[in-house]
Amino acid sequence: MLVKIGIPRALLYYHYFPLWECFWGHLGLEVITSPPTDKSVLDRGVIAAAPETCLPVKVYYGHVLALAKAVDYLFVPRIISAQKGTYICPKFMGLPNMIKHSGYDLPPLISPTLDTNRGKKSWQRAHIQAAQGLGYNKKKALTAWRYANYRLRLYREKLQQKRTPLEFLNHDHSLPRSFTSPTILLLGHPYNLFDEFTNMNLIRQLYQYGYQIITPEMLSPVIIEREATQLPKHLFWSLGRTILGTAFHCLKNSPVVGVIHLTSFGCGPDSLVGELLERRVNKLSNLPFLLLTLDEHTGEGGLITRLEAFLDMIEWRRSS
Ligand code: SF4
Known part of the structure; x- marks a missing residue:
């Protein structure tokens, strides 16, 4: 055996x-x-x-x-x-x-x-x-x-061909995605982004609402690192560097319509990175920004309400 x-x-x-x-x-x-x-x-x-x-x-x-x-x-x-x-x-x-x-x-x-x-x-x-x-x-x-x-x-x-680990690790090819829909920059640690139970199917929900996503995994690490070096001080946390490097690149080079930062309650590194990220998004763009913090008590109803308000804001900005 x-x-x-x-x-x-x-x-x-x-x-x-x-x-x-x-x-x-x-x-x-x-x-x-x-x-x-x-x-x-x-x-x-x-x-x-x-x-x-x-x-x-x-x-x-x-x-x-x-x-x-x-x-x-x-x-x-x-x-x-x-x-x-x-x-x-x-x-x-x-x-x-x-x-x-x-x-x-x-x-x-x-x-x-x-x-x-x-x-x-x-x-x-x-x-x-x-x-x-x-x-x-x-x-x-x-x-x-x-x-x-x-x-x-x-x-x-x-x-890096705009696919998510869900397709390869969960063998889930049922995601209703489209490469021509408006793009949301979805940032977070991989275990927050791709655990569908704890994040209440966030990626699937975004696809169903008619958006596509960019996550850090979809970019080359070389590009992410090049952008991350633009921080005024060296950031030692690699997962945080990845989030910020991805954001810097996408805010300048990708036609994103909104930014979501998915974090976990009690995450020390994210409390620092989240602050830097939100400031940089506000400085470089006027994109709607949504901070979603997960813990074991997060309910799906609350998450959907916040998500829908965020998506309404995106549509309002896009049409004005
Ligand atoms: S504290 Fe933050 S970075 Fe560390 S394992 Fe938890 S979620 Fe990940």
Whole structure:
């Protein structure tokens, strides 16, 4: 029987799942993902996580618990940096410790430390060492890593063709999108943008109201980084840099009709980035701006009311 490794469908799953699926799958493990977030996943996560934790980390706990009985290992990497000179939020760094000491009966964690600031090949090294820890030889792990990187590159290229991870990770081709509709710039961390349960199908709703979207995943990282360097001070948070770089580029170069910033209640980095973003949107444009903050109590009715008011404002500006 194949050894099963579980990958929670949360946090940076939306950025790296093709890499991890291919890497572990190529080594011969069976990769199991948790089901899409639903009420039971969220409720379990809310109970398991510390109350002051942000919503995406609570959701992560729920996904870990959904996998716990079904796999031999859980893949919970300690992500410190994915881009030189920047850092992911500290919650990602502490995630393996938080999960390990959650008090639940969990399978062993595989937690390589992924930190680009330790050298260009540090992600490769950490994955190979993790595979060696499970008994795979270095050569086989290196081959798996190369395949996995290729898969990740293909995935990112597809996203840059104005597609969303929902199409590739959830195999959802039912999104009623159109490339000729007016475009809304939809900004946020990938786990906020693409978890359809916690954001109450925001992307689907925008498509249904007759808009298309641009998200950071649809732009080349080179363009985003070039724009982000225009900030007067170096911003260390990579997810925040991505949001701001995307906004700077799109406000100057794309015919967007409105901007939505989707954040999580309790997110420290977003409280800073959101402020910078809103100021820059106001400075560079007179576009309607909507800040949507999610937590486990957010109701769909309230979200739709705010969304409809925002879309009315867009139509009013467009017609005046
Ligand atoms: S960046 Fe914000 S939302 Fe994401 S894990 Fe950190 S605190 Fe939570």
